[in-house]
Amino acid sequence: xxxxxxxxxxxxxxxxxxxxxxxxxxxxxxxxxxxxxxxxxxxxxxxxxxxxxxxxxxxxxxxxxxxxxxxxxxxxxxxxxxxxxxxxxxxxxxxxxxxxxxxxxxxxxxxxxxxxxxxxxxxxxxxxxxxxxxxxxxxxxxxxxxxxxxxxxxxxxxxxxxxxxxxxxxxxxxxxxxxxxxxxxxxxxxxxxxxxxxxxxxxxxxxxxxxxxxxxxxxxxxxxxxxxxxxxxxxxxxxxxxxxxxxxxxxxxxxxxxxxxxxxxxxxxxxxxxxxxxxxxxxxxxxxxxxxxxxxxxxxxxxxxxxxxxxxxxxxxxxxxxxxxxxxxxxxxxxxxxxxxxxxxxxxxxxxxxxxxxxxxxxxxxxxxxxxxxxxxxxxxxxxxxxxxxxxxxxxxxxxxxxxxxxxxxxxxxxxxxxxxxxxxxxxxxxxxxxxxxxxxxxxxxxxxxxxxxxxxxxxxxxxxxxxxxxxxxxxxxxxxxxxxxxxxxxxxxxxxxxxxxxxxxxxxxxxxxxxxxxxxxxxxxxxxxxxxxxxxxxxxxxxxxxxxxxxxxxxxxxxxxxxxxxxxxxxxxxxxxxxxxxx
RNA sequence: GCCCCGGUAGCUCAGCUGGAUAGAGCGUCCGCCUCCUAAGCGGAAGGUCCCAGGUUCGAAUCCUGGUCGGGGCACCA
Numbered sequence: 001x002x003x004x005x006x007x008x009x010x011x012x013x014x015x016x017x018x019x020x021x022x023x024x025x026x027x028x029x030x031x032x033x034x035x036x037x038x039x040x041x042x043x044x045x046x047x048x049x050x051x052x053x054x055x056x057x058x059x060x061x062x063x064x065x066x067x068x069x070x071x072x073x074x075x076x077x078x079x080x081x082x083x084x085x086x087x088x089x090x091x092x093x094x095x096x097x098x099x100x101x102x103x104x105x106x107x108x109x110x111x112x113x114x115x116x117x118x119x120x121x122x123x124x125x126x127x128x129x130x131x132x133x134x135x136x137x138x139x140x141x142x143x144x145x146x147x148x149x150x151x152x153x154x155x156x157x158x159x160x161x162x163x164x165x166x167x168x169x170x171x172x173x174x175x176x177x178x179x180x181x182x183x184x185x186x187x188x189x190x191x192x193x194x195x196x197x198x199x200x201x202x203x204x205x206x207x208x209x210x211x212x213x214x215x216x217x218x219x220x221x222x223x224x225x226x227x228x229x230x231x232x233x234x235x236x237x238x239x240x241x242x243x244x245x246x247x248x249x250x251x252x253x254x255x256x257x258x259x260x261x262x263x264x265x266x267x268x269x270x271x272x273x274x275x276x277x278x279x280x281x282x283x284x285x286x287x288x289x290x291x292x293x294x295x296x297x298x299x300x301x302x303x304x305x306x307x308x309x310x311x312x313x314x315x316x317x318x319x320x321x322x323x324x325x326x327x328x329x330x331x332x333x334x335x336x337x338x339x340x341x342x343x344x345x346x347x348x349x350x351x352x353x354x355x356x357x358x359x360x361x362x363x364x365x366x367x368x369x370x371x372x373x374x375x376x377x378x379x380x381x382x383x384x385x386x387x388x389x390x391x392x393x394x395x396x397x398x399x400x401x402x403x404x405x406x407x408x409x410x411x412x413x414x415x416x417x418x419x420x421x422x423x424x425x426x427x428x429x430x431x432x433x434x435x436x437x438x439x440x441x442x443x444x445x446x447x448x449x450x451x452x453x454x455x456x457x458x459x460x461x462x463x464x465x466x467x468x469x470x471x472x473x474x475x476x477x478x479x480x481x482x483x484x485x486x487x488x489x490x491x492x493x494x495x496x497x498x499x500x501x502x503x504x505x506x507x508x509x510x511x512x513x514x515x516x517x518x519x520x521x522x523x524x525x526x527x528x529x530x531x532x533x534x535x536x537x538x539x540x541x542x543x544x545x546x547x548x549x550x551x552x553x554x555x556x557x558x559x560x561x562x563x564x565x566x567x568x569x570x571x572x573x574x575x576x577x578x579x580x581x582x583x584x
Numbered sequence: 585g586c587c588c589c590g591g592u593a594g595c596u597c598a599g600c601u602g603g604a605u606a607g608a609g610c611g612u613c614c615g616c617c618u619c620c621u622a623a624g625c626g627g628a629a630g631g632u633c634c635c636a637g638g639u640u641c642g643a644a645u646c647c648u649g650g651u652c653g654g655g656g657c658a659c660c661a
Binding site for chain 2: 166396447459523
């Protein structure tokens with residue numbers, strides 16, 4: 001609807017004689033915005049005021065000329081000039097009514113647009129290290145990323161959802177030795193557990209399962225296992241861990257150590273997958289960092305950086321000249337010990353995404369990764385890709401509170417709140433909605449006690465209740481032995497003249513604009529706020545009028561309006577992964 | 585020190601490419617169920633949009649400088 005009016009306006013502006021004389025104005029695309037106040041009609045444009053300066057004319061005079069050029073359209077019930085030079089457009093009832101019919105006709109796809117058609121896009125999100133269960137912060141990433149992916153998909157993009165699995169590197173080694181020592185412990189040969197190890201109980205559970213699965217051969221005689229290692233204390237934890245990892249590799253061989261590592265990683269990853277699936281977050285691909293090493297992708301990427309002349313050696317390491325591309329310092333890609341860095345994997349990974357044919361690479365990352373954005377952009381340029389293909393959306397932290405107390409979170413110490421626990425406490429629907437109801441670059445204070453104690457007052461129920469109410473009306477209709485006659489409703493939409501009906505209809509027809517906006521801005525919170533508004537309009541209508549009335553024509557028209565509302569509620573809730581129950 | 589994000593009602597937050605009288609939820613106060621679900625509706629109270637400049641016909645929104653809060657500046661991932 002909006003697009004049609006925009007087209008009319010654009011044509012009218014282009015046909016103004018003095019605009020034709022200004023070549024620089026040819027590319028100007030007049031834009032419409034929703035009028036905030038119903039007095040101002042449905043849409044307003046400020047184009048006349050924008051033209052006033054270049055044309056050296058009064059805004060209201062220009063507006064007048066534009067309106068003359070507009071001619072008449074059956075979409076419009078009125079066009080007028082207001083205030084300093086706004087042009088206000090009032091849509092015709094017939095335009096609104098055909099949009100109502102379009103809602104039911106389009107069903108699940110109502111509101112979808114085509115702005116992203118033909119464009120392949122990859123959204124990478126969550127990508128938590130498989131070193132422990134997901135915590136609350138990951139839940140926010142999951143909810144946000146999944147919603148953004150849905151929105152982009154609805155905007156017509158060909159969207160690929162991906163989780164990057166960091167199954168290589170030092171953190172995994174630490175996890176492996178943590179598991180190893182827990183297995184000794186459960187095998188009645190307890191050894192001192194490193195202060196820097198992963199202390200969570202889940203490691204014990206994996207150890208127990210591993211032993212049950214017959215992994216006892218990974219436990220050579222433990223008597224002198226920890227002899228001659230450096231002292232383990234908080235200050236020297238890293239040195240100690242390195243020595244411990246080296247000892248494990250020495251005793252088990254690379255193959256044995258690798259098995260140990262895989263047992264841990266596979267178990268944790270399986271748990272993460274279950275957790276996310278239950279949360280309604282699904283991925284097209286779980287992409288392994290290790291596979292980049294095994295396939296030689298990292299070496300190839302580094303070769304390319306080197307060939308392009310962007311590396312040098314210093315202190316026994318190979319450095320990437322990131323400063324050439326605007327990063328604040330150069331970065332190591334191959335360590336003194338010969339191993340590639342995580343950053344090297346990242347260059348290869350992003351290059352590889354491009355090679356898989358994605359036009360835009362969307363990374364959804366924690367706010368603590370902001371320093372890393374310039375680095376990856378630099379890396380992309382060094383391998384000959386445009387830095388503009390990468391879009392990074394940072395998600396600010398979730399700060400957990402229990403009442404007034406901040407809950408400290410650290411995966412290694414095992415003191416943290418898991419996503420699973422949160423889901424159990426507040427429910428999947430409430431958690432999904434809560435996580436996306438705030439802008440991603442806003443810190444999120446999450447009070448667990450509040451969320452728990454008020455679970456019945458959560459806004460999610462308000463929206464879901466509107467949906468359930470409509471379903472309930474239909475059940476009532478059936479109980480009374482009546483049927484909704486779509487045709488009759490459709491032919492009598494002009495009977496919907498109550499203020500509440502006009503308002504509800506207007507809100508419904510705004511849905512496509514909201515979706516487009518939310519997709520463009522990667523801002524699912526717009527959908528949440530919209531749904532609340534829509535639910536409110538429905539509740540108000542419900543309280544003011546009865547839908548099941550004796551007058552067949554009016555009843556069927558009202559039911560059409562209400563069914564369209566149900567459809568849009570469903571579609572919107574679906575975007576953010578929240579269910580639409582038929583009864584509550 | 586440098587970089588990123590934020591500061592809007594008592595609390596938690598929306599506010600789209602600058603636009604007409606700044607919004608919602610919670611909390612507080614007053615009303616509404618012989619009627620399709622009261623997890624609902626109607627009404628009231630509540631504001632120095634952090635501060636100071638600037639740009640503009642017009643600034644919560646853009647720019648500059650402060651200030652307060654969170655985060656980041658590894659041969660960790």
